[in-house]
Amino acid sequence: MFTVEAPQITAPPAAGLRDRAVDASALAFLHVDRSGVIRDWNPAAEKLFGWTGAEIIGRRLTDTIIPPALRSAHNAGFARRLVGGDSGGLGHPMEVPALHRDGSELRISMTVDALEDEGFFAFVTDQTDGHRAQQELQRSHTLITAILQHTTAMISAKGLDGRYLFVNGEYERIFQVTAADMVGRAESDLVSASVAAVGRGHDEQVIRSGAARTVLEEVPFGDEIRQYLVTRVPLTDPDGSVYGVCTIAIDDTERRRSEDVIAAGEQRFWNTVNNAPGMLYQYRMEPTGEPSFTFVSDGCRDIFRLDPDDLVASAGQVLDMIAEEDRAVFAATVAESATTLEPWDWRGSVVRHDGSRRWLYGVSRPHREPGGAVVWDGMLLDRTRERSTELDLEAVRNDLADLVDRLAVLSVTAPADPEPVAELARLVAERDREALSDLWRTALRRERADTILAGHDGRLLVRLRPRGAGEIGVSCFRLDGPA
Structure with missing residues (x-):
């Protein structure tokens, strides 16, 4: 008499391979059963949320990574999926808040799918930095809008025909008009014909020369004549053609252009320039090909770890920092912009003296001077994040x-x-x-x-x-x- 030993049943090789792949993935992976209890948690999830697998497996998802303010809504949605079979959002990335073990809030992108009786599984990526970057961009936009609407300078823009395209809040307050009413109207609708003619003459000088111009203008208000320090800047299309004039008028009446008031206005200008995101600059290339910076804002300190005076003294310091693999494209784009006078647009990286790398986005508009030199006015933005x-x-x-x-x-x-x-x-x-x-x-x-x-x-x-x-x-x- 003899017996036959029953074959041993083992898990398919694919299961072990899957587990190893999930553990090795940079994506956070978690598995929640139908009662909301965490059953699987890979190393990437440990790194993202701060909980080790041994600590969190067996605990409820609601009590760990769901922010307290969202736990009721999460429980209700979880119940709907179980009872009603609601499959909305399954298989699609969702961006939601989450909670780190230390109590800090994360912003995550999560793709959830069902495992029928085994509950649900999800792959998760950290979107916290991207979410914060978007918020910072929105704050920058809000800051610019606030400056335009709450500055004590009157700011307006007019087309080539002299009709208004835009006026800011201070302009509305001084002339007791609304921005909507001013669009399409001319300056002569607000002031006398003689005052309007002076302003129009200055506009035309800026349009013809394509260069900014600052003058002192007198404007009568009833029995009072007020003096304004007025800066006009040409507005240009991407091809460099002028389509209008931006006017910034500062009331200089009280001090009659005293040195203190001029210094304060200049300081406000530099504060705006130096607090703008990135680095504002003017870059010049002689007909011989020799480059130089004629102006650099304080933003160069953050980007290059150099002072503005250093860059003005030697533009070669910046050019030497350009990463080896990006130099050919940089040189080609500058040469093309100098030839065509089309806007310069470049993305690349620089390696600073301390060895750290920064990724930059540069954009500027060129114009050619009578002597043949090409001058670019533009900005560099740090896009490392x-x-x-x-x-x-x-x-x-x-x-x-x-x-x-x-x-x-x-x-x-x-x-x-x-x-x-x-x-x-x-x-x-x-x-x-x-x-x-x-x-x-x-x-x-x-x-x-x-x-x-x-x-x-x-x-x-x-x-x-x-x-x-x-x-x-x-x-x-x-x-x-x-x-």
């Missing part, structure tokens, strides 16, 4: 693509034919072929389609994604457990 975010996103995309390739039983892009692609059909058991056909028809309608079907040796998670014209992305993953 933005570039770092781009590199992080690129790494996440690569990690995700690698993860899909490692986990997928099948990953192809197929023509959008009436019938499911043959490679996929061969993986699905006969009893679920009709369900596969329904899923395929959904994808043919250019809709995302996901479901779990029976395979020949277990369950399959099938994902269909419309691609370019006439194509469907097909991904098929093998799941644990019986069909």
Whole structure:
């Protein structure tokens, strides 16, 4: 008599591979069961949220990474998914607030999908820096608007025909008009014909010369004559042609152009220039090709760790900092702009003396002087944070693509034919072929389609994604457990 030992049943190799891939991914991964308890938590999640897997597995998601103010809403939404089968948002990235273990708030992008009876899983990326950058950009916009509307200078813009395009809050207050009423009207609608003629003459000088001009103008207000220090700046299109004039008028009546008032106005101007984002500059290239900076704002200290006087004394210091791989493009764009007088636009990086790298965005408008020199007025913006975010996103995309390739039983892009692609059909058991056909028809309608079907040796998670014209992305993953 003899016995036959029963074969040992082990998990499919794909399961171990999947676990290793999830653990190695730069994407944070978490799995929550249907009661809201965390069941899986990879190393990237530990790094993002501050909880180790041993500390957080077995705890409720609501009590850990959901901000207190959002916990009621989260619980309600979770209940709707369980009771009503609400699938809204599944498979789509969502940007939401989250909570770090130390109590600080994060901004995350989370893609959630269902695992039927096993609950839900999500891949998460940190969007905190990008969210803060957007807020900083909005604050900069608000600051500029506040300066225009609350400065004590009258600021206006007129077209070539002398009619107003814009007036600021101080202009409205002084002349007791509204900005909406002034658009399309001429200066002669507000002041006498003789005063308007003087202003129009100065406008035309700026338009003809294409250069800024500052003069002292007298404006009668009833029995009083007030003096204004008026700066006019040409407004130019990208091709360098002048389309209007911006006027900045400062009331200089009280001190009669005293040195103190002039110094205060100059200080306000420099404060505005030096507190503007990035570095404002004027760059000059002689007909011989010799470069120089004729003006540099204080923003150069943050970008290059150099004083403005250093750059004015030697432009070569900045040119020497340009990263080796970006120098050819920099030189080519400058040469093209000098030849065509089209706006200069450049993205590249510099390596500072301390070895740190900064990614920059430069833009300026050139004009040619009578002697043949080309002069650019523009600004450099430090986009290091933005570039770092781009590199992080690129790494996440690569990690995700690698993860899909490692986990997928099948990953192809197929023509959008009436019938499911043959490679996929061969993986699905006969009893679920009709369900596969329904899923395929959904994808043919250019809709995302996901479901779990029976395979020949277990369950399959099938994902269909419309691609370019006439194509469907097909991904098929093998799941644990019986069909």
